[in-house]
Amino acid sequence: MDAGAPSEGWPLDDRGVAYGDGLFETVLVRDGAPRLWEYHLARLARGCRVLGIPMPAEHELERPLAQAGEGVMVLKLIVTRGSGGRGYAPPAAPAPRLRWQLSPLVPDAARWKVGVRVRHCRLRLGLQPALAGLKHLNRLENVLARGEWSEADIAEGLLCDGEERLVEATCMNLFWQRGGRLETPRLDRCGVAGTLRAVLLERLPIAEVDAAPGVLAVAEAVWLGNSVQGLWPVARLDGAGGEALQRWTIGAVHRRLQAVAHEPLGYPTRLDD
Structure with missing residues (x-):
């Protein structure tokens, strides 16, 4: 070595x-x-x-x-x-x-508190089950996707695979609540299985699902998270062309998942104070 x-x-x-x-x-x-x-x-x-x-x-x-x-x-x-x-x-x-x-590292605490604006990306992730979940060095898809926007107030971009299933954001995992149930995309074809995602799957009844982007239109809450930045609630979702598709008011449902995610990272678990 x-x-x-x-x-x-x-x-x-x-x-x-x-x-x-x-x-x-x-x-x-x-x-x-x-x-x-x-x-x-x-x-x-x-x-x-x-x-x-x-x-x-x-x-x-x-x-x-x-x-x-x-x-x-x-x-x-x-x-x-x-x-x-x-x-x-x-x-x-x-x-x-x-x-x-x-x-x-100085985390952006404002993103924890007031939420973030995100957008859909045009790029589609290739399907490769052999590499699904791994954090390998070939990240050109993520580089191209991140190059799709330059607006400072857009925090992340959401990625689908070639069969129009939601997968992840460019450097974070994606979660949402629909009908009171927590869900996250299944990552058996592509995407990175984050370590914070692994913790949340162990601690909470989060369903791994195949879902099209339209599922977010009926979600009560949406989050992005990873083990460095913690969990960001999503306040606004834009289309790939910049048009606003959905807005959420950050509330108690967002804080509950944040508290579980932030505790093992040592980040604040009470964010409404």
Whole structure:
């Protein structure tokens, strides 16, 4: 295992650089302690099994935490297959490369309190069940989708797959309540299975469903969430052309799910004070 900080550089023949042949995790770190660590390790281990990359030792993954210090930070871990192989053919005995970066984080508390404006994206995610749920390095679909808007007051874009099913936002998972039932898109064809999503699925009766975008028109509440930003209630949904499709008043139903999501992250669980 070749382990080091990103400042030490990437060889041009690294397969992660050349092909996106690798995985990454973004971990919330509070006063040197990683949040949802076991969930991040489990997702990384699953990704390594699927891609056939040896999993880094836990002590190597934990090494950057010694530099975190006090306060709130984000640890980005990147694991690639390393160098070698001929063309796309992977090396018979991979020598993985681990790189990491620590960055300070100041969450936008206003988004927790008053909610966010989001929009639909025109881009459609490709279906690839073999990679579904993984946080792999090939994120060009997300890059293209995020390039569809530049308005500062639009916080996120919602993505559907090629069969017009809701999947996720560009970097967050999607949740809604319909008829009193909490739901989230099924992620067995594409999309990233977030660690905060995993916690919520364990703690609450959230149904994983196949749903078209129209389901949001009859939802009592909609949220976006991940393990770094926490849970944002959605106040307004726009179409891909910028037209307002739906608005929600942020209320008690939003706060209940936020409280469950924020507790393991160390974020405020009471946001109406």
